[in-house]
């Protein structure tokens with residue numbers, strides 16, 4: 378690993394100093410007929426124990442690849458390289474990319490659990506919700522009865538009727554109920570980290586917010602670290618402690634959520650803030666981000682955002698910026714971030730000087 382890269386993870390990406398998962402130089406590639414598709418590009422990240430980390434970016438930016446990488450669950454024939462280390466609270470660190478299949482199965486669910494994108498349709502229609510819980514408990518050699526008692530408590534915490542849920546079949550439930558059942562199921566083996574990839578995308582805005590509020594309420598009770606992935610920046614930002622912005626398969630800005638919202642330093646983040654539907658923004662002030670997102674087979678030279686960036690110049694065409702500090706908890710990969718607020722003003726007043 379180059380020294381610049383190590384520096385790059387010095388502040389923003391590292392957070393406060395008790396990481397539960399450390400990601401170093403993570404890459405995902407698919408070897409395809411038209412060339413090699415690189416869909417996660419040298420990603421570094423420390424996820425801090427107990428935090429809620431929000432990961433945002435446009436569709437196709439690599440959010441799901443990042444989520445899948447955290448559990449070494451990138452689909453075939455994708456190739457994940459780099460280092461993903463899980464740091465349990467009272468055990469030795471675990472190198473996720475060097476585990477036997479049975480060891481990895483144990484870590485998934487019992488240490489790091491995931492609600493996959495689109496998982497609502499993954500319920501088996503012929504099995505009751507209770508049977509889904511039993512199946513998971515059995516597969517991991519956990520006792521059924523105490524497991525179902527825990528399930529009931531989880532249901533109550535998530536404002537669902539326990540008995541009715543256990544005996545229901547997936548088609549008998551609303552989207553919001555199914556989503557909460559999935560969250561309960563993902564917590565049944567008492568994981569320390571819960572990764573959620575667009576867990577509320579198929580739900581209406583009110584339901585999304587109410588599920589996030591419930592998660593927020595149970596997070597402390599279950600001692601959870603949450604990694605929350607979404608294309609919807611306003612939704613995530615109201616909920617996350619830190620935000621990490623993905624552009625073109627790499628993080629371009631990382632910092633405390635409030636700081637990113639009020640003081641976004643990357644032209645892309647600012648464009649994203651401007652373009653994202655938000656209850657607070659008048660519709661006529663929303664602007665889609667101009668230009669195309671990059672092709673994973675041929676990444677642009679230099680800064681990957683330069684073809685779309687109002688600040689892009691000759692330097693940006695050749696020189697890929699490393700992370701630089703905006704403050705001690707906020708890092709950005711842009712040569713000209715100090716001019717980003719002029720170049721991409723936030724019409725709705727995100728900046729204090731507007």
Ligand SMILES: Nc1ncnc2c1ncn2[C@@H]1O[C@H](COP(=O)(O)OP(=O)(O)OP(=O)(O)O)[C@@H](O)[C@H]1O
Pocket residue numbers: 407414416434435436437438439440441442443452453454494608673
């Ligand atoms: N199985 C696959 N084979 C090859 N390329 C893939 C595969 N799955 C995803 N990709 C590509 O990887 C890139 C990143 O995809 P990813 O699913 O991580 O995006 P995302 O940010 O999660 O998008 P969305 O918001 O739509 O879920 C995209 O260019 C996508 O086309």
Ligand code: NI
Pocket residue numbers: 440441442494574575
């Ligand atoms: Ni995705």
